[in-house]
Amino acid sequence: METAEEKDQLTLIRDEFPILHQDVNGYPLVYLDNAATSQKPLSVVESITDYYLNYNANIHRGVHYLATKATEAFESTRKKVAQFLHTPDHREIIFTSGTTDSINLVAQAWGRMNVHSGDEIVVSTLEHHSNIVPWQMLAEEKGATLRVIPITPEGEWDLSTINDIINSKTKIVAVNHVSNALGTVNPIETIILRAKYVGAKVLIDGAQSVVHFDVNVKDLGCDFYAFSAHKIYGPTGVGILYGKADVLDAMAPYRGGGEMIHVVSFKGTTYNEIPYKFEAGTPNIEGIIAFGAAIDFATSLDKEFVKHHEEELLNYATQKLKAIPGVKIYGEARKKVSVISFLVDGIHPFDLGTLLDNQGIAVRTGHHCTQPLMEHYGIPGTVRASFAVYNTLEEVDMFIAALEKAIFMLK
């Protein structure tokens, strides 16, 4: 159970999220859909307002006061992200519209130059559609093959055949750090080592990881790391692509437009340097500035508290769920973040989701954009409860009580 001190800390954190303090369908809102998107602290909301009220201007090109101020705020987020991922070179941080956009950028800008007929691309069974479809499209265009890392019944990667799956034909390995559907924390270090050994590039989909634990891209040694701002307290429509400078340098831009050029003439165009050559067009300025505030918020949290509290939420909810007859948890990896996918015997996840919603409990039901994974388990989908640092053990109790009521009604 929480200590008094932890309770105080939690209250302070919850106070930063006004949205949590409301009733839904006559019940206090219990928001357990954090893996879909996190809620936003006041500082992030205020950052957007502040930008529009005080220094809205288009960035980089203007010489006037507002443009300079907006550009500085915008670029300061890039530096914060670089620090957040532990790279000393902020040119390695590219702003995109989200994880999906980041992955597509690599699949197009890097993939089309480097993947050829007969080559292989490696993903895993745990991938989100966003980290499958862009590679399928590339493979189809190039005549390359998609190889898939299988999983164990517990929802961990089965690495017994990894030396066969990642081989000399492998051009890129694109896998997630944390599974969005099951919460599994994947041993990406092992995969990166193997990929490096065969000379393949590695892209890590970090959409579900950065909000839970510290990520050091230099220690990891991956070539690309992608994530979305909105899953870590930031606004929607902002994504990050980290790429090693030399890898990015060697890539041609894949979207043409303003900002990404050096000189344009009708005889030909030369491109800007990294990161700008991948940032064509006016970006989501207010979103990126507010993401700076989100990183400030995330890094202001006591890391030990976050780790301990999220583990407590996960363990407590897991234990309570397992005590309910007929509940089956999908994904029982040894290393998990605070995400629980489950089904109740004989009950469709949609029915549970509907009755939970009527009791103010926000969970996600369905296939979680991981149809190959659901197919692997032979299920239509799951109910997924995903916890954030601002959730409480009381909320777990409310969730369990609401679930028991739903099961009683449906049985």
Added chain:
Amino acid sequence: MTIEDRQQEIISEFAMFDDWMQKYEYIIELGKDLPLISEENKKDDLLIRGCQSKVWLHAENKSDGTIHFTGDSDAIITKGMVSLMIRVMDGMPAKAIAEADLHFINDIGLTSHLSPTRSNGLASMVKQMKIYGAIYAEHA
């Protein structure tokens, strides 16, 4: 009874419920009671794929110009809703089905089930019922 009469009947039934639980308990009962669609009709071409739950709808054009519907779903609440839709539309003239204004879902406070974002296949099912109505009215 017209489609409108049937809708009014359902609205007055639901008016008796005090809270959401009673409402859903009733819908769940309806779902359990819905006569099963015959397995031969549970084919993929009769499947209306929602993002979350699946709906099967079978329509049979009777010689008197009415349409007989049977349906099913893999989720019980969706099935209860399917049952309500069928109760309103079943055995009605094709033209009336094509032109039906199904306001009862809204009136009984279950609008969210029909929103396209709900992805349970119900909105598509209503559309499909009306398409059957329009096609059979044309061929009548």
